[in-house]
Amino acid sequence: MPTYVYAVTGADHPLPLEGLDGVGDPPSALRALRTDKLVAVAGDAPAGLRAKRRDLMAHQGVLEALMREGATLPMRFGLVGADDEEVISALEREADTYRERLKELDGHVEYNLKAVRDEADLLREIMTDSREIRELNERTRTGDGGHDERVTLGELVAREVAERHRREAEELTERLAPAATRSSSGEVGAEQFLNLSFLVPRDGTEAFVAAVQREADRCGDFYTFTLTGPLPPYSFV
Known part of the structure; x- marks a missing residue:
């Protein structure tokens, strides 16, 4: 199943995801896709996803919860990977770039x-x-x-x-x-x-x-x- 990506953070970043809903109807569960340096907060991508208010608010709520805990790379609404393996591969391939950008955005x-x-x-x-x-x-x-x-x-x-x-x-x-x-x-x-x-x-x-x-x-x-x-x-x- 395609993977919906909300954000990328450092591997040691707190993940206050309890009680948060993902996009979709019914809402998809949130999960962490990890490498040794990074973590992507993700979930299943619902078929036919559109920018409805409930889904936009769910996406924004995940970002705000993560940003309160530190530097976060927010993904735009609707970013989807082929599957979890592809997302993890991207984290590994672009690890240095993501970490540099996280450092720049920290506290901003x-x-x-x-x-x-x-x-x-x-x-x-x-x-x-x-x-x-x-x-x-x-x-x-x-x-x-x-x-x-x-x-x-x-x-x-x-x-x-x-x-x-x-x-x-x-x-x-x-x-x-x-x-x-x-x-x-x-x-x-x-x-x-x-x-x-x-x-x-x-x-x-x-x-x-x-x-x-x-x-x-x-x-x-x-x-x-x-x-x-x-x-x-x-x-x-």
Whole structure:
């Protein structure tokens, strides 16, 4: 039967699994797959597993219990191996890599920050700063500009938006870097200019959250910051 993998930890890591349910209906029992250096917390993989709320919560509950006891490599929901033997083989093959990553994650959690700037405010700034864009916009608004000028205006505005988003993302990343150990960029969604995950020392979470709040206050009301965490450090596994 396929094996569902929740997490990988060190061989001496406590495994507080009593009373916890695995994924599936009925819930699968949890078990430890061991090598001399590592252990994978696993269970049977139910057929047709989907990201239902109960299963997502079961997966998260196992991770949280393990993380309270020390460094844990959290696996994303739905990770399945062919069988226990394949999982153990992977632990043995990648032992040095896993142990190095566990050492890095020890005592850390993840926070994710997404940032959006009000589009109208950004366009006003661009119009104020660029004489060329102002003049093109006026000609197209009054009907004096032709098709080519409208295309040029759209291209110039798009380029300015992308460049200003890039600069603001870089500045925010640099300003928050001292409060975190590492950061990892994610794909930005519609209208976002920042989607960044931070690896933060567990004893430094209050300082990190305060640093994010200072940046939100500095940027002002035309910016929306969404901070999520603490989370298992998925982005750094």
